[in-house]
Amino acid sequence: ITRIEGHLKIEATVDGGEVKDAKCVGTLFRGFEIFMKDRDPRDAVHITQRICGVCPTSHGTTAALNLDAAFGVADKIPNNGRILRNLIQGANYIASHIVHFYHLAALDYVDVTEVADYDGTDPELLKVKDFISRALAAGDMFMLAPFYPRYEGDYRLPKKVAQAAVAHYVEALNMRRLAHELSAIYSGRMPHSVAVVAGGVTSHPSIDSIS
8 A cells, every 4th residue: 555654565365255364564664663762752752753744743742642641741731732732733634634535545546637628617627637738748647747657447436526526636735735834833834843842832822823
C-alpha cells in the first residue's frame, strides 16, 4: 500500500473467492526508538514529529501527553494550554484527512483523464484540462505528475462524477492550506510545530490570532 506515509503490506490467502487468512505487516523501520535514547526527554515532542510530514502533530502531542504524566503535571495543564493544543491538533487532523483522502488515495479512484475533453466553465477544471493538454502536446506523460503514473483499470465513476471529483481534488489543496495556516497561527509553523511542550503550549491566544 503505497499512498500512505510509511509502508504497509497486506497478505491475503483466498480460496474459492473466500478470504481464509489475512496479515497486515508494517515494513518500514525508522529507528526513532533508538536515536531518542539518551536525549533530553523534552526533545521527544520535536523529534517524534519527524516521523511524518502529514500528521506530525499527533506524534508531538502524544509525546507531550507522556511528558505531562512523567513530570506529574497532567492534571495541571492550564485551560488555554489545553484548548490551544486541541486547536493545533484539530487543524492538523483536518489537513491530514484532506491530504490522505484527496491527494494520496483519491487518485486510485478518480480518472483525471476524464477532464481532457471538459467543455464547461469551471476555472479549476479548465486549469487541469490545460495541464493535461500541455503534457499530451509534448508527448511526455511524466509531465502529468502527480496524476501519472496512474492506475490502469476500471475506475467505476461516471464522467460527470469523475470531473467533479477532480474539481474537489484541486479545491482540497486550498482547504488544506487553510488548515495549515490555522495550525501555524498557534503552533509557530506547520509541519513540525514548535509550540506544544510538556505542561501546555508556548503561545498565547490573542485577539489578532483569533481573528
